[in-house]
Amino acid sequence: MSPNLLILMSDQHVPYACGAYGSDIARTPNLDALATRGTVFDGAYCNSPICVPSRASMATGRFVHRTGNADNASPYLGSEAPSWGHRAASAGIPTTTIGKLHYRSAQDDTGFPDQRRPLHVRDGKGDLFHALREAQPPAVQLRGALVDTVVGDSDYIRFDRAVAAEAVEWLEEKASGEGPWLGKVSFVTPHYPFTVPQEFLDLYPLELLPMPRRNDPLEWDNHPAVEIYRRGCGLNEPLSRKETLRAVQSYYGLVSFMDAQVGLVLDALEATGQAENTIVLYVSDHGELLGTNGLWFKGTMGEGSVRIPAMLAGPGVPAGQRCATNVSLVDVFPTVIDALNLDPRPEDEDLPGRSLLTIANEPSDSERTVFSEYHSANSHTGSFMIRRGPWKYVRYTGFEERLYNLETDPWEDNDLAEDPAYASKLEECRNAMLEICDPDLVDERIRAEQRRRVEAYGGVDAVLKRPLMAYSPANSS
Template identity: 40%
Template sequence: MKDSQNLLIIMSDEHNPKMLGCAGNKIVETPNLDALAARGTRFSSAYCTSPVCIPSRASFAVGKYIHQIGYADNADAYDGEVPSWHHKLRDRGHNVTSIGKLHFKLTGEDHGFTEEVIPMHIIEGKGDLMGLVRSDLPVRKGAYKMANMAGPGESQYTFYDRDIAARAQTWLQEMAKKQSDTPWVLFVSFVAPHFPLTAPPQHFYKYYNQDLPLPKLYRKEERPTHPYQVDYRSSFNYDDHFDDEKLKKALAGYYGLCSFLDENIGLVLNALQDAGLADRTRVMYTSDHGDNLGSRGMWGKSTLFEEASGVPLIVAGPGIEPGKVVDTPVSHVDTYPFILRSVGETDPALTDGFPGVSLDDIADGAKPDRNVLTEYHGMGSATGAFMIRHNQYKYMYYVDYPAQLFDLKADPEEINDLGTDPRYTSVLSECHERLLKICNPEDVDRMVRERQSELLSLNGGREAVVARGDLGFSPPPGAPIVFD
């Protein structure tokens, strides 16, 4: 480990890990992220702790799994009560600044940052209350926006991302003028490629003007009928609003937003270089979760498949091996010790009792005897869902539904569910025992539902929450709030 460095963390929102040139995608153009991966280390089997914004971002901040900290759904946002790496570094004299989306509870709370620049927090401090309804799932009235807003142009989100990129460039140039022996951390958080799938025309048409392949298992007769996926498609009925033309626009919009994101990341990385800070600053890129992008007839997140629970994860800079790809499964909980270590905070007490293993240790060959976990308890789900990776297997356990099992080595696209295949009984049993070593899913499900019942009651009950409706997506700072 070299001497401590500054750290630039770039996070996107809803970036499917397969939508990167450096991950082998032959369609999407992401030259800046590809270059970052070429000069750094990419983790090809990285996972969020929960495939939805608020839980994932809370866990990223705190360094623990959802069942350990709460913040289990999009109506229960991080409020700063559980100490984060932001708190710990700021308390030790580091400048820790955020620019852009945080999706915490309220402006004015102490989330641990030295400064929050144009932060995006949850709606009214309440967020997505409909996600608290976990039985007889309501149909989302805002689902039409996925199809109807797809196309060329600008949206509230693209304007917001441009502002984030501009402010990040300015911050880096100004910070370069300040001499300090204490490393800083800059957290730059974009919203692309999160829907609405409205992409700037120069990015939209490069994809719209070509033949794009259909999403995997998209046709209705191809879609898996596992009850968890049926629940999600029925509640988030995005696909009811699609026809062939809107489908093409949505795909081109998502690809275009990936390239738009990459363009903004390039601006920030160029500013880091131009400010003379690149040789003493590490860079981390990741996303809060992925996006199904139509696969299996599903859009958005909230599932345990690779498209949604997987995340891109790249680290680069001093002390990081260039051009390396690590296939050992890792989690966002592993970023917590890496962040602390990168800026020189190596006191073991800071990570005692935390589940993460620092990314640089794993990149150096460490293969910890543990399983990474993703769990989900939020909108569009009638049951708690848990996933672990064990060797080549992905095990998905649902409290009230049949388990699923996929062999990612033989079946990386997760086409063949082995969960009911008697030849894999022993694998299922071993995976379940390993899950139980991390948490008891029934106990976690019960705990989460009690919290959700409490919040539902505080907000007037099911009828009031469903009547409030949903937005489809959260508005950025200053944008109007209009429920559907």
């Protein structure tokens, strides 16, 4: 019999804030224990560094320029492409999701009929503010979210506690039935608001926290696309040292809170006797810039934004292993097919991903290419990235391209795109990206569709009249 598959997901967790990825600051004992008994992917990426597109890409195994889920106002409906939920359900495998999905509605046929405590986009529409692009005013509510650090419980804290409790109850139900089953448990932390219970803030005394890298304005990355993002978030004036450290403290506190909820779920898996026959995959939907270059949140092609943690454990997964092959969230779809022994279909042949189970059991592939793109808030131009072995290439429509060797320069201090010594590598990376898409054509098509949706809503002024929020509200009841 096939094993069960449990997918654990967080929101906005950067791997630098995890002990399993070498952090000597983050307190993440449950994720670290999961990593010890499985395989950690050191080069894992999201396919679009913002919630709705990233989660649509993960569900369908396809890039968002293919499905059309390009911004936070174009949520997954289920009709763009089948999800791995559709495939499991059609095979008769019970499939349950608990927590954040960020699709349009629980009523849509997204392949997940058993949704418990689902969190979808606001009012079933999302935030069309994200489609305004160059017409978008600065999102001052984002800066406010950074400086508004609070001790206590937020709707997100209450929501995640409810999600963990629901997951424990669900696992207890599954213990008395027959497998295999497929489940996804998705938390909203460490996504802001920066409201954190005292016990988790206490893990991170302010005086012991370092300032972020290149946080001094004299050291900022001033590439035009980065500058547009900085202004769009209201961050062109730097935070004070105190504001910065409090935001760092809050973020790490939320990471530890999320890890504690993961621990409750993993403990229940063990207590119900299902751990030995369950493959567990942990991922996040995107990272967190965490003050680097004075930037926060996500939405850029910086490593803090596009890198994610990814770890796999359970039957058939090498234990105590680190995998250097580049992977991304489009690999989740074929992983589900593989883990549950589902029959392949002709329409799977053009999927860009591969099973993480297969990748974990093969020698590292130094040439594998992964891809990410961004077409949403705080950007005037399409951003496209590939990671090919140690090389990272970033293409912006209308702005200068970038090239980094992450093996020797993991913090992206040295852009090599203008260095003649790397001209051939630059050309190789350009061609590798063109094998995936033509950035100029994709940008033109997506921006035209965004303009159409804005006009259909009543125009820019009508969009701006809608109350702006820094994050999707959650109902913990």
